[in-house]
Amino acid sequence: MTDLRLGQRLFGAGEFAVMAIVNRTPDSxxxxxxxxxxxxxxxxxxxxxxxxxxxxxxxxxxAGYGEPVSEDEELRRTVDFVAGIRxxxxxxxxxxxxxxxxxxxRVAEAGADLLNDTWAGSDPDLVHAAAEYGTGLVCSHVGGxxxxxxxxxxxxxxxxxxxxxxxxxxxxxxxxxxxxxxxxLIDPTHDFGKNTLQSxxxxxxxxxxxxxxxxxxxxxxxxDFIGETLELPPGRRGNGTLAALSIxxxxxxxxxxxxxxxxxxxxxxxxAVLRGTAQPAGTRRSLA
Amino acid sequence: xxxxxxxxxxxxxxLVPEVATGAASELDDLRAACLTAVDGLAGADSxxxxxxxxxxxxxxATGGGFGAYGAPSVRFGSGAPVLxxxxxxxxxxxxxxxxxxxxxxxxxxxxxxxxxxALASGRKLAAGExxxxxxxxxxxxxxxxxxxxxxxxxxxxxFDRTVAEALRTADAEVLAALDPGLAGELQAAGRAxxxxxxxxxxxxxxxxxxxxxxxGVGYFxxxxx
Numbered sequence: 038m039t040d041l042r043l044g045q046r047l048f049g050a051g052e053f054a055v056m057a058i059v060n061r062t063p064d065s066x067x068x069x070x071x072x073x074x075x076x077x078x079x080x081x082x083x084x085x086x087x088x089x090x091x092x093x094x095x096x097x098x099x100a101g102y103g104e105p106v107s108e109d110e111e112l113r114r115t116v117d118f119v120a121g122i123r124x125x126x127x128x129x130x131x132x133x134x135x136x137x138x139x140x141x142x143r144v145a146e147a148g149a150d151l152l153n154d155t156w157a158g159s160d161p162d163l164v165h166a167a168a169e170y171g172t173g174l175v176c177s178h179v180g181g182x183x184x185x186x187x188x189x190x191x192x193x194x195x196x197x198x199x200x201x202x203x204x205x206x207x208x209x210x211x212x213x214x215x216x217x218x219x220x221x222l223i224d225p226t227h228d229f230g231k232n233t234l235q236s237x238x239x240x241x242x243x244x245x246x247x248x249x250x251x252x253x254x255x256x257x258x259x260x261d262f263i264g265e266t267l268e269l270p271p272g273r274r275g276n277g278t279l280a281a282l283s284i285x286x287x288x289x290x291x292x293x294x295x296x297x298x299x300x301x302x303x304x305x306x307x308x309a310v311l312r313g314t315a316q317p318a319g320t321r322r323s324l325a
Numbered sequence: 326x327x328x329x330x331x332x333x334x335x336x337x338x339x340l341v342p343e344v345a346t347g348a349a350s351e352l353d354d355l356r357a358a359c360l361t362a363v364d365g366l367a368g369a370d371s372x373x374x375x376x377x378x379x380x381x382x383x384x385x386a387t388g389g390g391f392g393a394y395g396a397p398s399v400r401f402g403s404g405a406p407v408l409x410x411x412x413x414x415x416x417x418x419x420x421x422x423x424x425x426x427x428x429x430x431x432x433x434x435x436x437x438x439x440x441x442x443a444l445a446s447g448r449k450l451a452a453g454e455x456x457x458x459x460x461x462x463x464x465x466x467x468x469x470x471x472x473x474x475x476x477x478x479x480x481x482x483x484f485d486r487t488v489a490e491a492l493r494t495a496d497a498e499v500l501a502a503l504d505p506g507l508a509g510e511l512q513a514a515g516r517a518x519x520x521x522x523x524x525x526x527x528x529x530x531x532x533x534x535x536x537x538x539x540x541g542v543g544y545f546x547x548x549x550x
Binding site: 102187189190194232233234235237238268 | 344346392394396474475476
């Protein structure tokens with residue numbers, strides 16, 4: 038297991054990092070525009086930091102099918118905001134969820150530390166932005182889908198093998214392009230290009246991804262595979278989310294992209310102790 | 326008359342209960358309609374399953390399954406499950422039907438097959454000596470509604486209505502005239518297989534058993550005798 042360096046932070050082996058989702062979108066599936074406005078977005082960042090987030094992930098475009106967002110509009114939603122966060126929280130790791138190299142360069146200039154390329158290199162120039170600015174990079178798997186499209190009958194001989202092949206291939210390509218090896222994460226990207234059974238299989242076999250040696254990021258928070266499994270709408274998937282997150286942590290994931298920071302922090306802090314990589318805060322019971 | 330009966334069915338993986346898990350009952354009516362249509366092939370001497378996929382023929386023992394969609398327990402035939410989705414669903418339906426015991430074979434026709442080539446392969450079947458039952462696998466457009474798996478297309482509804490009507494009336498001319506360009510844009514997987522059917526229909530009469538798009542993808546079931 039290797040060290041992961043993002044911005045000013047070093048995440049060692051066995052350390053769990055919480056990435057708080059803060060969307061600058063009017064239409065994302067879970068928050069439905071709650072942090073579209075600037076003031077609300079800054080407040081959400083402050084709260085996430087207070088709740089124990091190590092990273093924030095800023096998105097300017099809803100992941101799924103929706104209104105088109107031009108590059109100019111995406112820049113308008115993200116660049117100044119990233120600069121503002123950098124000013125308010127000098128050591129907070131700032132990630133930006135974008136698939137456009139033009140946006141990647143501008144947010145990196147404004148202080149972003151990590152480029153979360155959720156659409157798996159659909160813009161082949163994005164990797165160069167990460168190399169030029171020395172940022173980290175998330176290498177994803179979407180089964181060949183184009184940005185903002187839904188999966189339709191995606192088929193894999195072995196979904197886990199396909200994810201490993203794709204994400205590690207992107208990671209090696211990133212290293213060859215000059216991206217820092219210790220800033221690269223792989224993300225199985227649950228639900229993207231996958232049906233529910235395939236996302237469940239990825240969760241169940243996450244140890245195989247961790248065994249590649251690349252740090253694994255999981256983004257399971259409130260996703261449809263949890264909703265379909267439990268037959269629950271987006272607002273009621275919090276407990277299922279924690280279960281999927283906990284299993285992922287136990288199987289070796291290191292960064293967790295979440296909506297509910299306090300819940301994730303609490304679960305991960307406990308799991309770190311169970312795994313023996315952290316000590317309890319204090320054990321007095323029956324010992325005095 | 327060598328093509329003695331035909332059936333048309335869609336091929337969503339969701340038709341297989343082990344793939345749909347708890348949602349399986351939502352397609353009970355579609356599954357029942359498919360089996361009614363496929364049962365209609367039982368009087369033939371053999372069954373040919375035609376569906377979309379990379380062009381090629383497979384013998385009746387070829388393996389099919391749904392592991393690629395998350396249900397590895399559902400398999401039939403022997404060897405690796407190599408049948409493309411359309412033929413795998415066809416084979417799976419046949420297994421449960423009154424035509425299960427008949428000798429069978431599979432034919433995949435590529436989505437870019439021209440109408441002329443598709444019709445010609447249908448006519449060739451019709452000209453054969455054997456009394457064949459055709460199981461034709463094909464979906465309408467997956468672009469019927471706002472909640473479709475592929476973005477809504479304004480022409481999807483009319484295209485699918487045209488197909489449904491042509492199947493109901495066994496109108497080979499209308500099926501033969503389906504435009505491959507438009508069908509490609511609409512991602513209607515059934516176009517080429519339906520045109521194979523058009524070439525083979527002869528004097529068979531049609532009956533439409535199912536015509537709906539419960540998940541925004543057009544599904545049709547028809548039988549011809």
